[in-house]
Amino acid sequence: MTDVVIAGIGQTPVGEHWEVSLRSMAVKVILAAIKDSGGLRPQALYVGNVLGATLSHQAHLGALLADFARLRFDDGESPDHRAGIEAETIEAGGASGGAALRQGYLAVKSGLVDVALVVGVEKFTDVVGPEVEAALATATDGDFEAIQGVTPTAQAAMLARRYMHEFNLPVDGLAGFPLTAHANAAGNKNAMFRKAITLEAYHKAEPVSDPLNMFDVAPNADGAAALILTRAELLPKDFSHPLVRVAASCSASDTLGLHNRLDPLWFSAAQVSVEQALRKAGMNREQVDLFEYHDAYSIFAALSLEAAGFAAAGQGWKLAADGSIGLTGQIPCATLGGSKARGNPGGATGVYQAVEAALQLQGRAGSNQIVGAKVALIQCLGGPAATAVTHILEKLED
Amino acid sequence: MTDVVIAGIGQTPVGEHWEVSLRSMAVKVILAAIKDSGGLRPQALYVGNVLGATLSHQAHLGALLADFARLRFDDGESPDHRAGIEAETIEAGGASGGAALRQGYLAVKSGLVDVALVVGVEKFTDVVGPEVEAALATATDGDFEAIQGVTPTAQAAMLARRYMHEFNLPVDGLAGFPLTAHANAAGNKNAMFRKAITLEAYHKAEPVSDPLNMFDVAPNADGAAALILTRAELLPKDFSHPLVRVAASCSASDTLGLHNRLDPLWFSAAQVSVEQALRKAGMNREQVDLFEYHDAYSIFAALSLEAAGFAAAGQGWKLAADGSIGLTGQIPCATLGGSKARGNPGGATGVYQAVEAALQLQGRAGSNQIVGAKVALIQCLGGPAATAVTHILEKLED
Numbered sequence: 001m002t003d004v005v006i007a008g009i010g011q012t013p014v015g016e017h018w019e020v021s022l023r024s025m026a027v028k029v030i031l032a033a034i035k036d037s038g039g040l041r042p043q044a045l046y047v048g049n050v051l052g053a054t055l056s057h058q059a060h061l062g063a064l065l066a067d068f069a070r071l072r073f074d075d076g077e078s079p080d081h082r083a084g085i086e087a088e089t090i091e092a093g094g095a096s097g098g099a100a101l102r103q104g105y106l107a108v109k110s111g112l113v114d115v116a117l118v119v120g121v122e123k124f125t126d127v128v129g130p131e132v133e134a135a136l137a138t139a140t141d142g143d144f145e146a147i148q149g150v151t152p153t154a155q156a157a158m159l160a161r162r163y164m165h166e167f168n169l170p171v172d173g174l175a176g177f178p179l180t181a182h183a184n185a186a187g188n189k190n191a192m193f194r195k196a197i198t199l200e201a202y203h204k205a206e207p208v209s210d211p212l213n214m215f216d217v218a219p220n221a222d223g224a225a226a227l228i229l230t231r232a233e234l235l236p237k238d239f240s241h242p243l244v245r246v247a248a249s250c251s252a253s254d255t256l257g258l259h260n261r262l263d264p265l266w267f268s269a270a271q272v273s274v275e276q277a278l279r280k281a282g283m284n285r286e287q288v289d290l291f292e293y294h295d296a297y298s299i300f301a302a303l304s305l306e307a308a309g310f311a312a313a314g315q316g317w318k319l320a321a322d323g324s325i326g327l328t329g330q331i332p333c334a335t336l337g338g339s340k341a342r343g344n345p346g347g348a349t350g351v352y353q354a355v356e357a358a359l360q361l362q363g364r365a366g367s368n369q370i371v372g373a374k375v376a377l378i379q380c381l382g383g384p385a386a387t388a389v390t391h392i393l394e395k396l397e398d
Numbered sequence: 399m400t401d402v403v404i405a406g407i408g409q410t411p412v413g414e415h416w417e418v419s420l421r422s423m424a425v426k427v428i429l430a431a432i433k434d435s436g437g438l439r440p441q442a443l444y445v446g447n448v449l450g451a452t453l454s455h456q457a458h459l460g461a462l463l464a465d466f467a468r469l470r471f472d473d474g475e476s477p478d479h480r481a482g483i484e485a486e487t488i489e490a491g492g493a494s495g496g497a498a499l500r501q502g503y504l505a506v507k508s509g510l511v512d513v514a515l516v517v518g519v520e521k522f523t524d525v526v527g528p529e530v531e532a533a534l535a536t537a538t539d540g541d542f543e544a545i546q547g548v549t550p551t552a553q554a555a556m557l558a559r560r561y562m563h564e565f566n567l568p569v570d571g572l573a574g575f576p577l578t579a580h581a582n583a584a585g586n587k588n589a590m591f592r593k594a595i596t597l598e599a600y601h602k603a604e605p606v607s608d609p610l611n612m613f614d615v616a617p618n619a620d621g622a623a624a625l626i627l628t629r630a631e632l633l634p635k636d637f638s639h640p641l642v643r644v645a646a647s648c649s650a651s652d653t654l655g656l657h658n659r660l661d662p663l664w665f666s667a668a669q670v671s672v673e674q675a676l677r678k679a680g681m682n683r684e685q686v687d688l689f690e691y692h693d694a695y696s697i698f699a700a701l702s703l704e705a706a707g708f709a710a711a712g713q714g715w716k717l718a719a720d721g722s723i724g725l726t727g728q729i730p731c732a733t734l735g736g737s738k739a740r741g742n743p744g745g746a747t748g749v750y751q752a753v754e755a756a757l758q759l760q761g762r763a764g765s766n767q768i769v770g771a772k773v774a775l776i777q778c779l780g781g782p783a784a785t786a787v788t789h790i791l792e793k794l795e796d
Contacts, residue, residue, distance in 0.1 A: 021541065044649075053451050053489075053533070058540040060491040063651040063667075063784040067658065073650070073670065082660075083670035084651035087785065088497040092486040093458040099486040103501060109508040112647075138450070138457040143419065146455065249510075251442075252471070253461040253482035260465065262480075269461075272471065272481035386461040387485065 093382025097350025176320025185337025495748025496778025574718025
């Protein structure tokens, strides 16, 4: 079978966009991605979104965005031109963007869709207060966790506390993650926080849910990102970007309830989806040039490095502390700021990860460019890796 | 490429199930479908659901159901056994079940998933009052319709009023649809209302949103249905049901806002997806033995018959009035009660349609059996056909 390749990308700056509606943000990145592809016409739209129905009171985003972006079957004489293209929303908690990417990949791989459009969009900041935490808590186990008042941040704090206890971390043991993220975001014009932070600032930061402070928790933010997938032979003749293929797409799940896990400090779904992806791509970890992990919380970054096999259990945090995850380190992570400093727009995050990885592999990452990057591992998590969607993107030889 | 076939089905009675949780309903039908398949092991789970996050405060249903149904990669020695299978939720308003079926089909068709499990589940009746209408209204255009107080039922009523005016319908012109649905539901043990109704009862029914009365509006209900898709060669050797393949799977969209349509009385997305499906299957309308349309409202049934090409514009209601849609009519519809009398469990409805069509084609429809049925057309709508997902199921020769 032929390769599924990335034909176009689009993204909006992540931040607080009170002046822009959810649909406007999404349409903007759709048009940008189509333009970047040289004008390919998508035949199917997969939307990654978590909170539309709760925070924005807007579900059914597929048809809505297909309409507002004028994604029709045909503009010509065909009777089909009266209808918009196939469109649906994919939800898997915080992994929704990665899951939407996977559905787009499967659609193209099936041969039934030639050009798939994947859009991640989330509007967080129009609403403030407990309503936001309540909406986010719908991604935890409602009957056994949320009903007790557990929120995703509280879950992450419990994991961090346990991790720090088990593995004897110093109080700032996780600081390397936000420090790296913020340093990298400085070079990303679409990032929410484009300013490096110091260890001193980390020490002074307000606690959010002990032991996590403000810098251990990625900010919920507004954002939209898009990418277009197609088969290599369908690219426009004058397609000018280096070719990036989806070398592997894998997804796994785990219990929603943390209490149901044999070892809460081991992200099994993350591990399994990475192992499957490496197997499918026929690659080993040494070939991975960058890893866009899911750092909604600094503890998630540590556990992801371990689950992905870049560190032994309990040792992931050291890769952040010793600079190994930096842009010139052994395994660069969050190369354009990650969720922590680019911002975390929920269901859009997985699509941002893919867009950023594509920029790296296409040599379009500017001052954050990983020199000679050929293989990117990207992983999107829903909850504490209750869903883990892993993709490997690979730059093809010219 | 080899055929994608239906390997197993499961369904729970539709109704008010206050004593059963959303996850329990879903797990029950998952296990039933696996049993019906002779024990196939699903590798991916696609959940059709609309209102989990709003009415049940439970999103992230993919991982949740994969866990509670114990859908793991492997129970053996493989390290993969520690993780649950790939799982996600598909949402496209009332078409979510059909959209989930389509994703399962694409996954198997891609060759990357051998056995896909499609589950539709919805829990409506734990909540009563305006909260339900507000949740349903998230599937309309929030910024231009819902904000004015428009609900899906109000939209349908406007369409019905206009239709009755344009085409000079008598006051009971749409009555044939609920009469047929209720007559058929009498033979379906999983239906919510197993009682035929009379025209007199229709005349006496309470108005819901004029001109629609109680019998023109399908009841929101709890329910879950599941089906397993695989490639024909992967079926167990002793698979005993007649083989049913997915002959075509097509989806199209239209504006969410009714005001944006050139002709609100024409379901363009429904038309286009049916035409594409017939083309893909290489079939014509005369070969269709039954049509499971989306009768959330009786006016939708009329417009669906027209969009699907079984009647000219403005004439669809006559097929109900003259008995053509009855079990022995020219084009049997809602053969096991449809949304009106089987009940309408939102995101599960599209999966119920597929399960019922499979029962017909496998000769398992009991007293409602369409004799010699070989081809079933099923169509699931989100809103007033803002999303239309159409499948053609075909019984293969022995």
